[in-house]
Amino acid sequence: MGKIVSIHSFRGGTGKSNTTANIASLVAMEGKRVGVVDTDIQSPGIHVLFGLNEESMGHTLNEFLRNECSIGDVALQIGENVGNEPGRKKLKDKYLWLIPSSINLREITDILKNSYDPNILNAGLQTLIKEKELDYLFIDTHPGLNEETLLSITISDILIIILRPDQQDFQGTAVTVDIARALDVPNMVLAVNKALSRYDPDQIREEIEKTYDVKVAGVMPLTEDLVENQSKDIFSLREPDHPWSKAVKEIAETIIEFD
Amino acid sequence: MSKKIIKALKHSSWFQSLPDEVLKDLATKVISYELDKDEVLIRKNDKGDSVFYIYDGWVKIVAGDALGGEVVLNHLGPGEFVGELSLVDQKPRSASVVALSSIHALELKRDDFINILYENPEIALHIIANISSRMRFTSTYVEKAIQWSYRIASGDYDFATDEIQKTNIIDTSKPDDVRANRFLDAFFRMLEGIKSREDALKTQLVQLTIEIDQAKRDEEIDSVINSEIFQKIKAESTQLRGNRVKK
Numbered sequence A: 001m002g003k004i005v006s007i008h009s010f011r012g013g014t015g016k017s018n019t020t021a022n023i024a025s026l027v028a029m030e031g032k033r034v035g036v037v038d039t040d041i042q043s044p045g046i047h048v049l050f051g052l053n054e055e056s057m058g059h060t061l062n063e064f065l066r067n068e069c070s071i072g073d074v075a076l077q078i079g080e081n082v083g084n085e086p087g088r089k090k091l092k093d094k095y096l097w098l099i100p101s102s103i104n105l106r107e108i109t110d111i112l113k114n115s116y117d118p119n120i121l122n123a124g125l126q127t128l129i130k131e132k133e134l135d136y137l138f139i140d141t142h143p144g145l146n147e148e149t150l151l152s153i154t155i156s157d158i159l160i161i162i163l164r165p166d167q168q169d170f171q172g173t174a175v176t177v178d179i180a181r182a183l184d185v186p187n188m189v190l191a192v193n194k195a196l197s198r199y200d201p202d203q204i205r206e207e208i209e210k211t212y213d214v215k216v217a218g219v220m221p222l223t224e225d226l227v228e229n230q231s232k233d234i235f236s237l238r239e240p241d242h243p244w245s246k247a248v249k250e251i252a253e254t255i256i257e258f259d
Numbered sequence B: 001m002s003k004k005i006i007k008a009l010k011h012s013s014w015f016q017s018l019p020d021e022v023l024k025d026l027a028t029k030v031i032s033y034e035l036d037k038d039e040v041l042i043r044k045n046d047k048g049d050s051v052f053y054i055y056d057g058w059v060k061i062v063a064g065d066a067l068g069g070e071v072v073l074n075h076l077g078p079g080e081f082v083g084e085l086s087l088v089d090q091k092p093r094s095a096s097v098v099a100l101s102s103i104h105a106l107e108l109k110r111d112d113f114i115n116i117l118y119e120n121p122e123i124a125l126h127i128i129a130n131i132s133s134r135m136r137f138t139s140t141y142v143e144k145a146i147q148w149s150y151r152i153a154s155g156d157y158d159f160a161t162d163e164i165q166k167t168n169i170i171d172t173s174k175p176d177d178v179r180a181n182r183f184l185d186a187f188f189r190m191l192e193g194i195k196s197r198e199d200a201l202k203t204q205l206v207q208l209t210i211e212i213d214q215a216k217r218d219e220e221i222d223s224v225i226n227s228e229i230f231q232k233i234k235a236e237s238t239q240l241r242g243n244r245v246k247k
């Protein structure tokens, strides 16, 4: 049975989209069949990491939610559309499908105004897992706790909560962890991103695990190199030996190890 | 010229008590050097078979460090002898001596020195006095350095302030005090280096502390859990998950 892996954070800008795209790519590199859904309908972003723009996007999740096409129509096989970036090129012939959200402003406001039935989304995800015989389906979400995020937490086999090592994220993460427990999520890990170099990653890990009683799957450093990448490419494939990439790799390995 | 040399010898602690004829004879045996700043008087590892008497200007005693840089061990000035140990042990020079300014120095070969010593054994006493004062100086500061090293190793840097205050009362007209001053200066400079590197490391690795406002946390959790949306999802959760397909 394919596993649903949701990536959450209480506040925005923690690095969900970057982390999701990289973990999904690393898992696909292991020969797994992987799907990535951008459920951040209000502010989609993950498509950029896979080299898509409005023109090259094709069908979107929005059309599926409006019942205008099937979920299979939306899924784009990245392994067959890798482009020229050195990192993403490595995904050639791997099994990685992206289900993008529309970045057309009219479509975004339309779906926010008319709100969709979360059951349709859920059904679509199940269909996708079945049709593409996915081992993993990664869900990149909108930050915070709203209806869609609560839904994606509920249907997750594994929940990854991303946080920055700052007080606001600590507070928000405490709430998210408790809500996830209330929703009986089978597996939950934390991933720290944007860790400043003046902290010791091992101490961060220890302190956070102690506070939340949740495993920390990786501590990703704050790095200008990732910003320079401008989300154009899959950084962990482009720079596999970079400390950020190594931390993401650790998270990907943790995900694969869950049975 | 030789008058000037005799006058210079007369001012030295070793030879001042010698009769004039002996000094006159000695003056014909010494070799006179006039060096400019940065010229080398003694090269490390050269054969050591003479002593130098500095009668004008200053020299520095230098050794090399592991990186090929220069470490200044000491400064010597008018009236001081350099290289006197080789008169006794004839070992190669242990350090180089370089002029700090233009200098006048006199070199006395070991053989000539031994001859004079034969005739005037009291000179030996001056030399012994000279060497033992350096020995005393060295052992005093070796002991201090050992004690301080233990304190530094245990992370205690506070003693340094006290010791530096003591250094300030050193009488700079006494050569040994000047040497002590140089030693202390080098030692405390090292200490400052260690301390600032340690401080830099400390700021580099800040301890992360997590503070969670428990009341606020409970309040926020309650508001989510009591919301209509949460209740609906919770009620449907089995069904939502039940939709999961078998592969």
Ligand SMILES: Nc1ncnc2c1ncn2[C@@H]1O[C@H](COP(=O)(O)OP(=O)(O)OP(=O)(O)O)[C@@H](O)[C@H]1O
Pocket: A009, A011, A012, A013, A014, A015, A016, A017, A018, A019, A040, A043, A045, A141, A142, A143, A193, A194, A195, A220, A221, A222, A223, A224, A226, A227, A230, A231, A244
């Ligand atoms: N470890 C890092 N070091 C430096 N910059 C980072 C790091 N991780 C992410 N960023 C940058 O932070 C920004 C936000 O990243 P990303 O879009 O992945 O976060 P997000 O959580 O998906 O944001 P949103 O909440 O808006 O969806 C991007 O500009 C990204 O390049």
Ligand SMILES: [Mg+2]
Pocket: A016, A017, A018, A040, A044, A045, A046, A140, A141
């Ligand atoms: Mg995002």
